[in-house]
Amino acid sequence: MGKVKFGIVVFPGSNCDHDAQYVAGDMMGQDARFIWHKESSLGDIDVVILPGGFAYGDYLRCGAIARFSPIMKDVVTFARKGGTVLGICNGFQVLTEAGLLPGALLRNSSLRFVCKYVNIRVENCTTRFTSACSKGEVLEIPVAHGDGNYFADNDTVRRLVDNNQVIFKYCTREGDVTESSNPNGSLMNIAGIMNESGNVLGLMPHPERAADPLLGHTDGRKIFDSIVQGFTGIERTTETISMERR
Amino acid sequence: MYLSKITVTLRKSILDPQGKAVEHGIHSLGFESVEDVRIGKFIELSVNASSKNEAELVTRDVCQKLLANPVMEDFSFVVEEVKED
Numbered sequence: 001m002g003k004v005k006f007g008i009v010v011f012p013g014s015n016c017d018h019d020a021q022y023v024a025g026d027m028m029g030q031d032a033r034f035i036w037h038k039e040s041s042l043g044d045i046d047v048v049i050l051p052g053g054f055a056y057g058d059y060l061r062c063g064a065i066a067r068f069s070p071i072m073k074d075v076v077t078f079a080r081k082g083g084t085v086l087g088i089c090n091g092f093q094v095l096t097e098a099g100l101l102p103g104a105l106l107r108n109s110s111l112r113f114v115c116k117y118v119n120i121r122v123e124n125c126t127t128r129f130t131s132a133c134s135k136g137e138v139l140e141i142p143v144a145h146g147d148g149n150y151f152a153d154n155d156t157v158r159r160l161v162d163n164n165q166v167i168f169k170y171c172t173r174e175g176d177v178t179e180s181s182n183p184n185g186s187l188m189n190i191a192g193i194m195n196e197s198g199n200v201l202g203l204m205p206h207p208e209r210a211a212d213p214l215l216g217h218t219d220g221r222k223i224f225d226s227i228v229q230g231f232t233g234i235e236r237t238t239e240t241i242s243m244e245r246r
Numbered sequence: 247m248y249l250s251k252i253t254v255t256l257r258k259s260i261l262d263p264q265g266k267a268v269e270h271g272i273h274s275l276g277f278e279s280v281e282d283v284r285i286g287k288f289i290e291l292s293v294n295a296s297s298k299n300e301a302e303l304v305t306r307d308v309c310q311k312l313l314a315n316p317v318m319e320d321f322s323f324v325v326e327e328v329k330e331d
Contacts (some may be wrong), residue, residue, distance in 0.1 A: 031317065044286060061315055068312075104257075104317040111263050176270065185263075 001113040007045035009075065009091075011066045016052035016088060019208040023189075023224055024049070027212060030228060037069035047084045047227055048075055049150045050091025052144070052206055054129045062105060062147045063093035072080060072098055084227060085200040089145055092192070092202030101195055101202045102160070103152030109185025110144070115144040117217070118183050120168040120191045120205055121175050127194055128203045130167060132225040132235075139168075139219035141205040143183055148204040150186040150193075160193055168192035170204055247330065248293045248301035253268045254324040255286030290311055291329070301325045 006024040010017045022049075025032030035042060037055075042048060057068035065097060066072070072094075079085045079100050087095040108114055122133040133139070145179040152160070159165050168191040169206055171177045182189045184204070192203030207220025229235055257264045263286050269283040291308065295301035302325050314321040 060313070064312065064315070096276065097318075102317075104315055106318055107263060109261070109263050111267060153317070 003044045005230050006030055006049060007035045007042050008049045008051055009071055010034050011037045011039060011055035012070060013053050013055045013057055014053035015113055017210060020049050020051050021210040023208045028224060028228060035071060037071045040070050042074045042078055044232055048078060050087040052089035055090055063097040066094045067098040076128055077160050079200050082188040082199050087202040089204055093205055100200050102156045102194060103150055105147050106149040106151050107147050108149050113146040114183045117142045119173050120170050121171040123166050124164045127198055128230040129223055129226050131229060132222045136175060140187045141207055141210045141218055141220045142206050145204055148184040150190040163196055165194045166190055166196050247328045248295055248298060249307040249326045249328050250291040250293055250323050252309060252313060252321060253286055253291040254319050254321045257318055257320050260318055286308050299323055
C-alpha cells in the first residue's frame, strides 16, 4: 500500500493542526492534508485527526459548537463505518460532545490550566493506536488543557474497564497510577479512551508535540507509528529512525 | 414572543470546584451560614412561538440538544410572555 492518507480537520480556533500535519506528513512521509470544517465531505481519507486547540473559543462548553460544524456529519459517518479517528485534547472533547466517545471532560479540579509533561501508562496495547507500544509502557507526553477532567457515570466507566477501552492512565515515571500523578482530577486517572469497536481514540495528552527528536521527546511518535503500521504492516526500523534523526 | 430564562448547573453528583472556591471566599468574609455554593450558566432565548406551550417545547429541545450536556449538567427554565409594544 502507498501512503496513509491523514485528514486533519481544522476548526476556527484549532491550533495543533499544523503540529499533527508536520508529524504525519513531514516527519513520517505520509499524505497529511487539512480539511476545513465547512467542508461537507472528508474525501478519500484513511485516518481523521481532530486536533487540539480551542474550537469556537470553547464557547458554551469545549467542543459543544464544533460538533455542529458541517464536516462532523461525515466524521460521524466515517467513524460508524469503522474509520480510524484520533481526537487529541480539544479533539477528544469534540468526540465526547459528538457522542462518538462516552463521558465528558470537566474543568480541571485545580481550576487551573495545566501545561506540562506527564507520564501516561499504556493500559491496552492491542489497539490500532497503541500496537507499537508494550503493555504497561510509560510514555512521557505533554498536556495543555483547562478542561481535561474525565468524567462518566458508574455504568459507563464499568463498561469502559470491562471492554479494555481505557487506553491511557496518568501515572508516575515508574508507572504507578497515583493521585499526585493525576494532573486534572480525571476519574481513575483516565487520560485516553477508545470506543467499543476500537476505531475511535480520544486522549488529552499531545502525542504530536512529543514526536520530533529536536524537541527532546519522541514517545508520542509511537501512537502515529501504530496507526501507520496498521495500514502498511511495516514496522519502523532502527535504520529509518536514525535516518530521521538526520 | 416569549422569553426563556434557562439555568444550567453541574449535576448534583459532580463536584463543582469553582463553587467550592467561591464558598471558601464567602466563608472568609465571615458568612458562616452559607453552604453548598454551585456555579452555573444563565442563558436567555427569545422564542417566536404561537403559544407558551410551544415555546417551552422548543426551549426544552434546545437545552437537551445543545445548551446542557446531560452527562454532567442539569437544566431548568421559565418561559415568560413578552408583550409587544
